[in-house]
Amino acid sequence: MPGQARGEQSRPDRVPDQARGEHTHAEPARSSASSVPPAPSVPAAAPPPRPAVRRHSVRGQVLEALRAALADGQLVPGEVYSAPALGARFGVSATPVREAMQRLAVEGAVEVVPNRGFRVSRRGPRELAQLAEVRALIEVPVVLRLARTVPPARWRALRPLAEATATAAAVGDLAGYAESDRAFHGAILALCDNEQLVMVADDLHRRAQWPAANNPATRRADLLADAAEHAALLDALIAQDLTAVQSLVREHFTGAAG
Incomplete structure (x- = not known):
């Protein structure tokens, strides 16, 4: 198995303990033919939940944990990570990690490295500016x-959605900010009643959120300014000040923090 990349020392610990096991349990054995059958009036017990539901939950939680690790820089741009090593970090097998990483590859967050694992994509200033322009x-x-x-x-x-971005920015919670920022923008766009537009915009937003290959410490000030713009934009929208709305929404994407 390939050696682990140096970025694998820290541990996101994002997957809850109850979701880490992937073992399924067989149904209790039925009684033998010689046993007395139940009375006809007694209904049969409902079958236990199917294992597929539990497995989907594990895969989804691993995906969210990986997204959080990408957003806060625990998975370093340019580094290669193997699915078995990440699975050991999360307490799951390599299978749900590979499935989650394949999804992240579609989103452009990682790229497949044959026989080694997945390399975290680098986000340079030019690419981030292009994403902001399209958004x-x-x-x-x-x-x-x-x-x-x-x-x-x-x-x-x-x-409350705007306030959630301010709270995450104040404590430097990059992963929390990424989620609350997407929720705020998604809620605004949802008012246009166009599901396709919302999905396209959300995909672009995710791609723009992975950190650039620079010092993550510089991000906190950017997030605070970005969250303040959310509040100011809402104030202008509530006041129906179209001139202020136009200025604020254009400046928001020029800054490209969120």
Whole structure:
């Protein structure tokens, strides 16, 4: 088995203990033919949950744990990680890790390295700027259109989502910020009632969130500024100040923090 990359020393510990086991348990053996059958009036017991549900839960939680490790820099851009080593870190077999990594490869977060594992993709300034530009082309006109039609009460309902980004930024929780930031933007776009647009925008947002190959310590100030823009944008939307909305939403993507 290939040697582990140096970034494998830290442990995300994101998968709950109850989800780590992948063993299934057989149903209790039925009584022999000589035993007395139950009375006809007694209903048969419901069958236990199928193992496939439990396995899907493990795979999904591993995927979320890997996304969190990517967002907060525990999986280092440029480093190669093997599925068995990551499985040992999470307390699961290599199979759900490979499945999750294949999904991340589709999203552009990692690339497959034959016979070795998966390399974390590097996100340079140019690629991040390109992603921000594409996101702006999609999201800016939608937000401006919604600003003219959505009543203030609908915007007020999004305040807790904006506050969640500020809370995560204040403590430097990069993984928490990534999730709350996507939730905030997704809730805004959901008001346009276009599921395809929401899915495309969410995919672009995920691609833009993996950290660039630089010092992660510089990210906290960017996140604080980004979260402040969320609050200011909501204030302008509630006030139906279209001039302020247009300025804020364009500046938000120029900064490209979230």
